[in-house]
Amino acid sequence: MKYNGEGISVEMQLELFRRMLKSRMIEEKMLILLRQGKISKWFSGMGQEAIAVGVVSALMDDEYILPMHRNLGVFTSRGIPLNRLFSQWQGKASGFTKGRDRSFHFGTQEYRIVGMISHLGPQLGVADGIALAHKLRKEKRVTAVFTGEGATSEGDFHEALNLAAVWDLPVLFCVENNGYGLSTPVSEQYRCEHIADKGVGYGIESHIVDGNNILEVYRKVNSLCKSMRKDPRPVLVEFKTFRMRGHEEASGTKYVPKKLLEEWAEKDPIQNYLAYLHEQGFLLEQEEVAIKKEYIHEIDDNLKLAFEEGEVDFTESIELGDVYQKNLYQEVIPKGDDHNVRLVDAISEGLRQCMERHDNLVILGQDIAEYGGVFKITDGFAGLFGKERVRNTPICESAVVSAAMGLSLNGMKAVMEMQFGDFVSSGFNPIVNYLAKVHYRWNEKADVVIRMPCGAGVGAGPFHSQTNEAWFTKTPGLKVVYPAFPYDAKGLLATSIEDPNPVMFFEHKALYRSIYQDVPKDYYTLPLGKASLLKEGNDVTIVTYGAGVHWALDALENQPEIKADLLDLRTLQPLDMEAVYKSVCKTGKLLVLQEDTLFGGIASDIAALVGEQCFESLDAPVRRVASLETPVPFARSLENHFLPKERFVIALNELLAY
Template identity: 55%
Template sequence: MTATPAPLSYAGHSLDAATLLRLYEHLLRPRLIEEKMLKQLRGGVISKWFSGIGQEAISVGCTLALEPDEYIFTMHRNLGVFTSRQVPLLQLFAQWQGKPAGFTKGRDRSFHFGSAAHHIVGMISHLGPQLALAVGTALGHKLRGEAKVSLAFTGDGGTSEGDFHEALNIAAVWKLPVIFVIENNGYGLSTPVSEQYACDSLADRAVGYGMRGLSIDGNNVLEVYETIRQLAEELRHDPAPVLVECRTFRVRGHEEASGVKYVPDELIERWQARDPLDTFSDYLRDRELLTEEHTATLTASIKAEIETALAAAAELPNVQPAVAEELEDLFAPAIAPAPTPAAASRELRFIDAISDGLREGMRAYPELVLMGQDIADYGGVFKITDGFLEDFGAGRVRNTPLCESGVIGAALGYAIGGGKAMVEMQFGDFVTCGFNQIVNNLAKLHYRWGQAADVTIRLPVGGGVGAGPFHSQTMESWFTAVPGLKIVYPSTPEDAKTLLLAALHDPNPVLYFEHKALYRSLSGEVPEGLVIAELGRARIVRPGAALSVITYGAGVHWATAAAESTGADLEIVDLRSLAPLDYAAIRATVAKTSRVIVLHEASLTGGFGGELAAWIGEHCFEQLDAPVRRVASLNTPVPFAGGLEDQYLPKSRLIDAITELLAY
């Protein structure tokens, strides 16, 4: 990027005059909007701006090369995508001003939004995750036999993210029609590309994934347009991913407050001489396709559009905060499952009930796709999907590379495109590698711009099986603190099936926790057929009057054993789901017994029991005859050796806690 860039050349194309003038108009419109937005920024009308001046040829060329219903995943500097897709200026201005008429109702800013109507999905601040979403929409096209491509933008800095690697790798392995476009503009904020990567060209990375890689002049709108148009046409009929590096330059700051003091003045001057709008307009004038009069007329017309939309935006009401609306928009509306007649039942192990529920889900939802490591031929490490490949086919039962973030992102992208996805974590502990996608993409998507995220993630969790620190954790409290996620934690074979079907039925992101120690040790009656439970309803496992034990998962069985061994008159409440949470059931059992133990397997400090105890203390204080007692695992990692694990788990301390609380 420090070398003198070559002069732009528009020779050698075969485009007609109408196409050339169309490209010019689409370059001019975002430039004029940006110039106005910079004034709006200085005037305090908007609060932040990431300028794409000098980079418009990439957004415009890529967008016009695609069909209007092909998904584009944008970044900071892709205003030309929105204008070329004819997103209404009034709604854009409302978005940037934080008004409720914008795409996010004032909940997010700048280009952190999407528009399903325009097949645009905007970024989150973490840069890399949107690449895997493009993989997911492309997967949907391929499975449905649609001749469509998806295109995702990233920057030179974003290529350093692990999500870049994961997305490209999945797309290559699955041979998906995705065009990954790198806007290599010289700097990641102030970090030059020389400190971002060591290869000569970012396009060189493509060979490592077994895909084509091209490096083109990102300031040449004709080169961008014709390259992307040709690639898209090829990929529609012969799906395979392609990596395209667009060489350009950021002549303004990362965002306006950053400035460009760290950039040599002469470097900016060299690239300004290659401005995509100025050089292209000069070319059109040289060919006598564009006159000064035409330019002035078009400029005046676009400026009038801008001023009209800005005047209308100024009249729009500001946000009027309403708690009920904020909470209501957290989740996509879920259609209640139809009542099911009493079904015949059969005895199944916990693990077989999960498998049965998953099979019923696959039959009920033809758009449901399963993704996970080793889930196809091998049937999963716990054999829950054994035989699924033969029954439902390789398209719907997909082995994935070992990349949790990329897989969750692909599942989300598939859902955005109209599908329904289930991701199996091989072990729940490995969800840490997909944490960002869950808490920043899945959980926030509907709240931000109304896009449902129909993804269920299955998490085999829990100790008691001698698996040590990295295969035994139960991490529900990492996610109960994140609004926008639903959390399910069954304790019986019946619930294992019916709550899994509830998770699959719900159009929102659901984390489904399944305890490994219950897999083959617990059996029970399970209804046959498509029987869907209601999320957010607790269950009274054992009625009692002396003391309530509020728990879930394996804790239900520890509490039951403790009641039997002590003879205490315990009421055991199985929460079944932690989000939504059945507060009415909690209030009712506290009122009934006036003494409460909150029992869970995760370590005591920071566990979900702290939230339960706090809520009881805040809302049920008058009904209590003793302090709420938490019983949980030690504040250590989960140990391997049997004696140490028994000491770690809370069941060894539960009876003492019951005795002490009854005597309080």
């Protein structure tokens, strides 16, 4: 292996060695502990140390880096205390996830490191969002994100590269091509000659680097970062390397030809570099021994601290309390006049006022800039706030959700518009596995609102009519809001944007232009988790939300003899069950109405909770009414019977007669 130290100081050349050696020695210790059963799992980066160390050494300390399993050198080179790393791997409380996640599945704002999730791909889009925040603030910073050759087959990889290219984001995409995705060789993963060719396809500058040559890695990345800070743009670097051990230790390496292992063993990045340093006279043998002794003591001392720490304690209130970031609701009462507006107008007005109130708020979505969105919610916003903050996106929901998470990580707020709520399935993974879990895992907020135009009754068929809130109400870490009136929509949207937790904000398309209400012109907020009692009576309790509220109001207007408590839930997570219990204890009868199909919907949970908590107050079985167990049909005659409006009236009268 040939080394060229030209332009790199001797001090830096020695520091690069120290950083690689430290990573290797920690790994060697971890493998011993793994065999002793003192840690549960290990993903080895032996033979790949030059990549992690070279990249992080070329970055400034305040530049974000998003590493993966085999990038121990990122964490150690950033100076993370070893006792905390060791505690993390043992599931101890002083680790970065309080025992809630393992290995490198964590982040730390203090060290500007954002760890991976097992689904790999979303972190590439997160890097886009972090870089976008830097660019919006005109900060000359680079964001580096790692992935392996296996994840370059994921859609998130392609979405993130395309998004970064379109927006000229200063993201350094670092692909460690180590030969195998678990046991699948690269010959079975892609047909192009090099992964770098994929970057070229997206108009991205791409390079191939010998990932085992620390000086080549450092020189190239350092040069690229300096250039990217001056001229913001994405760059893809494919690091050619090899995985000397299994995907994780239990996998082994039997599937790798012995000759191939022997060839790459000769390219060991540390042994070859050490020989070079000795040849140049930069490092004497006794100095090498002294460095190793120093690291042995540091590793042993910090392991002792980690081992002495007790097992993490379980406290139910703490576990539940850490699912969401604590948020003190601040009531804002409007002072000005009201005006009579449609639901669509109230949402647009509320969003505009939030943009005026928060200069760090960015709206992301398809066709939302000049076109104003398919429902014209953001019509005129590009002229008011500029296309930097009102950003048209390519059709890539997963990358955009991830980018919204990245904006939040880097101090911004994000509102993403799903063009139709149905399309959220294309961005499902980062919502339920990244946004929802990030605070519980490592105490990080996800300051993201995802707007969800939803609902049937407009003849839009199976792919533009779903009310899929149940996908999210069962996911701890998400908040779910579903208003039925303009007044509620505007106030709840403001509160959702103020909230540092991820919020799924459902907006029923059939109500957009059919429901009018007097709404304050000023900015105001409404609390999440508070149902609205629209009608009062002693005969029955009706609990519903969204379009169901208006179906219930119509039924009660047509049958004025029915005296019902009508509860509009408004938010589904948090859910105001206290209001439901109070009403049921008064009336003794409950009917829960939802537009979603019946099985597995929120009506089922409400019915179960009332059965558990209010059984002695019930005078009849709880009734649930919902749409048919079919996809949403297109033809009006089919859709009318799919929806539960008529079945609701029948069920209501049957319940009253029980």
